[in-house]
Amino acid sequence: MSINLSAITAFLDKTLSVDSIPDASRALNGLQLENEGAVSKIAVAVDGSEKTIHAALDLGADLLILHHGIFWQDMQPVTGISYRKLKAAMDGNLAIYSAHIPLDVHPVYGNNALLAKTCGIRPAGEGLDYHGVSMGVCGEFAGTCRELAERLESALGAPVQTFWAQSEEAPAGNVFICSGGAGNELVQAARLGCRTYVTGEGSHWNIPMADELGINLVFGGHYFTETFGVKALGQLLKDVYGLDYAFIDMPPSAYSH
Template identity: 50%
Template sequence: MADLGAICQFLEQSLKTSEIADYSGAVNGLQLENPGPVTKVAAAVDASLPVIEKAIAAGADLMLVHHGLFWQGAQPMTGANYRKIKAAMDAGMAIYSSHLPLDVHPEWGNNVGLARAMGLADWQPFMDWKGMAMGLRAEVDWSRDELVERVKNAVGARVHHCPGGPERIGSVGIVTGGAGSQVADAAAAGVEAFVTGEGPHWSYPLAEELGINLVYGGHYATETFGVKALAEELARTFQLEWEFVDHPTGL
């Protein structure tokens, strides 16, 4: 068993939450308290009603997520919003969310997790956003087909590829999640291939025009790495059980 306050302090310090800018809907940190103590952590990508119900069924009293409860801003406590909050509170399950602080973490982050799974090495910071590197880049010597196969194997799902750049690739940039609208930034940074989760329709023809290979590995699939790594670290540090609650969106 572990104290929720001690866990939150560990997460805040380790993820440097207060130092990292994020979108307003992220609301990083403890989003729902419980009376404690914590015995089991459920790691998940989204704090949706079906995921919360799965975490409760798994016996978790802390759910660690990447996309928290407030992405749509302030909402009335009615309907599904009421049901998921009530279910978590009735079960005594706390909810902690970490978005960009977890994406960019040098050890447990989504970017690092995907880079490792793809077999990249010696990566460097990539793509600035508000004074922070959003992703990673690495030098490679891969064919386009090898790049696509490596992403596919890393995420364990189908990927979508725009072969807009050279057939032989010397550099790859990674930003997990929904960074497809930043394909122009990736091209400007000089990489020959850009790997992310998803993006708007216009990113495909733009990638062709800019001469860059674009690979979409799935928003959900590219963001499972961080919560798993962080939950495993919590389990090791605080002697807790942990479980990954898988609820893919296919996007």
């Protein structure tokens, strides 16, 4: 069974509101590379690396859905790695679709909403302001800092790095989750009444700043906090179109030889 590529991309564009949500211009949300027009198997992944593209081809996929697409670098000629990635995908009839901020902020299929839900945090406050769009999920966690860390590690499948304002046995309180590399939004989260700030990664200065603000800081890993959305899109397309999908797990350790 195969489904028209244009039907799938139109469905994703509408579901994720890719035309109305602001993002970096190089994110190029939506269809980044087309194929011959039909989709029979889908692969989903976080990053559009060369390894990911070849893994999708090995699976027999003809559509690869990414959170971080294949055009993150500045404008450049189609040579070297850029040429190799595009040639491999085109030779394998692999279409590529990407959704960055639109997938982070989605209330049902978004990285933040799903991580919060998995940890038992119900959204109850406003998010960070990102060019007029609400980013992240805020809500109360009924447990200690240690229990939150354990819940996060179970959800992420990876260890977290914690910096507690008091102790791990103190209440986690009002928790703000913002996936990816949002460490620099720490101050804005604190102004919104955040007691514990959870993100993927940040800058060194975020650590002493959290201490000075008197809030807890948790780094869960950029990659690990952003696997939820693409998996949800794969399952959504399976439910709607009956197409099989596979998640390509390519954490940072996959790039160490």
